[in-house]
Amino acid sequence: MSGASERMAMPAAAPLEPQVLELDVAAEVERICAWMVQEVSSTLHRRGVVVAMSGGVDSSVCAALAVRALGPRKVYGLLLPERDSKTASSDLGREVAEYLGMSYELIDISPTLQAIGCYRLRDDAIRVVFPDYAEDWKCKVAIAGGATGGINFFKLIVEAPDGRRQEARLPLREYLQVVAATSFKQRVRKTLEYYHADRLNFAVIGTPNRLEYDQGFFVKNGDGAADLKPIAHLFKTQVYALANYLGLPADVCAALPTTDTYSLVQGQEEFYFALPYDQMDLALWAHNHGRSASELAVALGMTEEHAQIVFTDIEAKRRTTHYQHARPLLVEPVTEVNS
Amino acid sequence: MRDYKADLRKFIDDNYIIGLNGPAFADADSFMDRRIIDSTGFLELVMFLEETWGVVVADDEMVPENLDSLDQLQAYLTSKLGA
Numbered sequence: 001m002s003g004a005s006e007r008m009a010m011p012a013a014a015p016l017e018p019q020v021l022e023l024d025v026a027a028e029v030e031r032i033c034a035w036m037v038q039e040v041s042s043t044l045h046r047r048g049v050v051v052a053m054s055g056g057v058d059s060s061v062c063a064a065l066a067v068r069a070l071g072p073r074k075v076y077g078l079l080l081p082e083r084d085s086k087t088a089s090s091d092l093g094r095e096v097a098e099y100l101g102m103s104y105e106l107i108d109i110s111p112t113l114q115a116i117g118c119y120r121l122r123d124d125a126i127r128v129v130f131p132d133y134a135e136d137w138k139c140k141v142a143i144a145g146g147a148t149g150g151i152n153f154f155k156l157i158v159e160a161p162d163g164r165r166q167e168a169r170l171p172l173r174e175y176l177q178v179v180a181a182t183s184f185k186q187r188v189r190k191t192l193e194y195y196h197a198d199r200l201n202f203a204v205i206g207t208p209n210r211l212e213y214d215q216g217f218f219v220k221n222g223d224g225a226a227d228l229k230p231i232a233h234l235f236k237t238q239v240y241a242l243a244n245y246l247g248l249p250a251d252v253c254a255a256l257p258t259t260d261t262y263s264l265v266q267g268q269e270e271f272y273f274a275l276p277y278d279q280m281d282l283a284l285w286a287h288n289h290g291r292s293a294s295e296l297a298v299a300l301g302m303t304e305e306h307a308q309i310v311f312t313d314i315e316a317k318r319r320t321t322h323y324q325h326a327r328p329l330l331v332e333p334v335t336e337v338n339s
Numbered sequence: 340m341r342d343y344k345a346d347l348r349k350f351i352d353d354n355y356i357i358g359l360n361g362p363a364f365a366d367a368d369s370f371m372d373r374r375i376i377d378s379t380g381f382l383e384l385v386m387f388l389e390e391t392w393g394v395v396v397a398d399d400e401m402v403p404e405n406l407d408s409l410d411q412l413q414a415y416l417t418s419k420l421g422a
Binding site: 144145146149150151152153169171172173175176316317319320322 | 371374377378379381382383385386398399401402403406
């Protein structure tokens with residue numbers, strides 16, 4: 001195994017504690033940078049990379065790694081807000097780009113999303129559940145079920161302008177339509193990333209961390225599409241460690257992960273993961289290393305039953321999101337191009 | 340006792356296995372363990388229950404104990420709709 005998390009694996013007898021996620025940050029940064037130079041030049045034959053910057057820690061670390069590996073002139077940043085994005089996201093993205101000395105551009109994708117029907121199609125589905133929902137209301141989607149041993153499903157939460165909140169389970173058709181419509185956001189962003197990559201003869205960086213990659217927390221052919229994914233092997237805790245090492249702005253290093261996709265404030269934990277990221281990191285590490293539910297329970301101060309539910313939920317999400325990872329299937333290998 | 344399994348098995352065969360040499364499964368087999376139904380698939384199953392038999396599946400009933408095998412579905416529907 002060559003992955004950082006694997007190299008840092010503790011002996012089986014060692015207690016399960018957050019220290020298992022510690023890594024030699026300096027060595028890991030150099031390893032990723034050397035890999036990036038090799039892949040961009042020799043494998044992809046591109047001259048640099050495009051990074052879409054959300055202002056979050058993942059994309060900020062990816063941009064910083066790219067600048068370190070390739071130099072600021074070979075990294076192009078895109079800030080791609082839309083009307084449901086928080087203003088602070090673009091502010092942070094800009095702050096990071098300027099700190100790194102790289103070129104960047106801000107493109108408001110709201111008109112494109114409006115034209116393609118993103119908001120209308122999403123809101124049509126929401127109004128099946130909440131007929132009063134209007135353009136000046138806010139909404140978000142939250143996962144439920146899996147964290148308590150049930151089957152995962154999604155709840156829709158809406159907030160009227162007067163602050164009144166309502167929530168209800170999203171029926172299948174409406175759930176699929178809300179997700180499909182909302183996914184326009186990630187797919188339009190990716191279209192722009194590839195436009196700029198093509199015009200510059202650059203490659204596109206994907207920014208998932210290990211939790212997101214493993215648990216399928218991405219849109220296929222949206223944020224899931226990329227030429228390189230430099231931090232997909234790193235737990236979120238480790239990404240924060242890299243952010244600190246790389247000297248990124250304090251607001252980035254302290255930012256809690258959000259989806260920044262729905263108009264109501266929404267953490268990733270609420271939307272998708274069963275636990276806060278640091279606990280989820282440890283749970284995933286423990287599951288990957290064959291640690292027992294009882295060990296996780298002690299480490300996280302929860303019951304063994306709850307810990308087993310977390311493990312079960314990890315496997316359930318892997319099964320459900322297998323499609324996210326699947327490449328196009330061929331009847332038989334075309335070995336001349338895919339050896 | 341009313342039997343719901345035949346309709347359920349046909350729904351599962353038609354929608355998840357698509358009739359093509361899919362995995363044979365026993366009435367007691369777990370859909371999750373047999374990799375027949377994933378989370379989105381369960382939402383489809385719940386919609387089928389609600390539209391076919393008019394039951395309302397409450398949030399706290401969305402648990403494997405009610406939905407994860409033909410036997411469990413039979414018991415669940417019987418409890419909701421009567422024998």
